[in-house]
Amino acid sequence: ETGVTQSPTHLIKTRGQQVTLRCSSQSGHNTVSWYQQALGQGPQFIFQYYREEENGRGNFPPRFSGLQFPNYSSELNVNALELDDSALYLCASSSASGGAADTQYFGPGTRLTVL
């Protein structure tokens, strides 16, 4: 069984640029969630994708957007980067939506630094 993978591992961007982060879900999982974890804090939910549609969104502006592909992999896009976007971005996958066995399994994250 392949776990959740994310790319790239690290990324450095400048303010105003755009960035795309990628996530491959664990085999058998059809739901992907994205979280932002600022240094020294717990992760904050950005949004979730289920069957290629956004299925829940946290308190993040529209410049945070995403996609899910037919193979259930996902992208997180952030436009007009701000310094406060510097964080660890975590992707988590799970099977189905809402069930008792619907535990999220996390990838290793992408560390984004905005200068």
Added chain:
Amino acid sequence: AQTVTQSQPEMSVQEAETVTLSCTYDTSESDYYLFWYKQPPSRQMILVIRQEAYKQQNATENRFSVNFQKAAKSFSLKISDSQLGDAAMYFCAYRSVYNAGNMLTFGGGTRLMVKP
């Protein structure tokens, strides 16, 4: 909205001893799930243990067990026979069964140090 609070920013335990990490949460819902995740320096969140709110029996996974007090909205994690590899950030998380999707709400984390 639900909130999760971890009141201990840092905890320390001697190897082979037992330590308890605290977590409280606020919700008006009657059914939900609670989780403890471990985040070592490698950054990857690893599921430690899960508790369904409708189950009165406390969950256990080998050396890890929880004390789930639903009325008090408390969900503590006990680590027995602590090992050096247990050193990590530990996050408590809440998940509603009613909202679309399965969003996790995390606490601020507790850093656990294990002394040899």
